[in-house]
Amino acid sequence: xxxxxxxxxxxxxxxxxxxxxxxxxxxxxxxxxxxxxxxxxxxxxxxxxxxxxxxxxxxxxxxxxxxxxxxxxxxxxxxxxxxxxxxxxxxxxxxxx
Numbered sequence: 540x541x542x543x544x545x546x547x548x549x550x551x552x553x554x555x556x557x558x559x560x561x562x563x564x565x566x567x568x569x570x571x572x573x574x575x576x577x578x579x580x581x582x583x584x585x586x587x588x589x590x591x592x593x594x595x596x597x598x599x600x601x602x603x604x605x606x607x608x609x610x611x612x613x614x615x616x617x618x619x620x621x622x623x624x625x626x627x628x629x630x631x632x633x634x635x636x
């Protein structure tokens with residue numbers, strides 16, 4: 540399954556996902572398969588972090604409840620760990636490593 544943001548339309552221009560349900564499921568699978576963050580999924584699918592968050596927390600539970608539970612576990616873990624990632628980034632910034 541291709542987890543690209545959209546199809547390339549006429550003149551090589553990216554088109555928005557015509558099927559929102561498909562995008563929601565693709566985002567969820569991308570996050571699970573890659574242990575990715577909302578930020579990474581947003582970049583991969585060419586949408587905002589707010590859109591990914593809304594897709595995963597509001598749309599996905601109605602579409603695929605079992606998939607939502609798997610994604611929710613990853614989102615909760617990422618939220619619990621984000622202060623650690625932020626601290627590491629700050630350390631690297633000031634130590635230059």
